[in-house]
Amino acid sequence: MQEGDARALGALFAAGVEALRAAGIASARLDARILLQAATGCRPEDVILEPTTEIAAGPAAVFRALLDRRAGHEPVSRILGRREFWSLSLELGPAALDPRPDSETLVAAALEASDSDAPGCVLDLGTGSGCLLIAVLSERPRMRGIGIDCSPAAVRIAASNARRLGMADRTSFLAGDWVAPIRGKFDLILCNPPYIETGALGELAREVRDFEPRAALDGGPDGLAAYRALAPTLGKLLAPQGMALFEIGHTQADAAKGIFINSGFTIHGLHADLAGRPRCLAVGLGMVQIENRAWFSGDS
């Protein structure tokens, strides 16, 4: 879209949709509407109800700049610097993975595994934006938690999110290599590790490949490196009745189960995401009553 184009709201919107379509953006209408709102402060319905409203040159230029970024396949969440997760508005930054709806499966599993007034300690390994820990603590007011990430910049974002959402006094965030600096026993361990096969990174959508921190995606040659690294140290961090919840790639359930079973853990369950794909593996110490023995037969 060129400067000097009509600056009526409806015309700006139509030109924006066209620019994004031309760049191959499938969600062109939705994205143009969100970016137009961000640039001009208009309401969602104004594009339909008030299309002739004149927009000042400044906001129109901001809209054009935002469209250029989206046309370069930068995700809307990164352009706006925030993302909604579990109905919480989280700040994003280049060092933290953009939270995915899939990861809400871990939050739901954590809530299923704990009573609403239960006290307890939560550990979030590879916390990124802090989304998992903050979402669980938002529903469990008596719990406290620690988030750890190898990126100090991610830790700053997570801490800022916790502060803004009123959870500063129940959280602390540390920069460090996985579990190395952590002591203590945790009732819940949450972890969305990198699990994409290194060789598959190049095939990811540009939105992911070009804009997500590689360290949050690259799970080594078979995508399972993080589970292998964590399994041997998990036991000393888990309280006797505690549960660890790992996000997995949807084809990795059997392989990930095998890694944790080999390290002496019990598989408590496998939770599916909204698309019905296995997404969250729940593991614990010791023996529990398992109703569905298919988990162990390797055919699930």
Ligand code: GLN
């Ligand atoms: N679910 C993410 C994606 O496919 C991957 C996140 C991860 O490796 N933990 O883009």
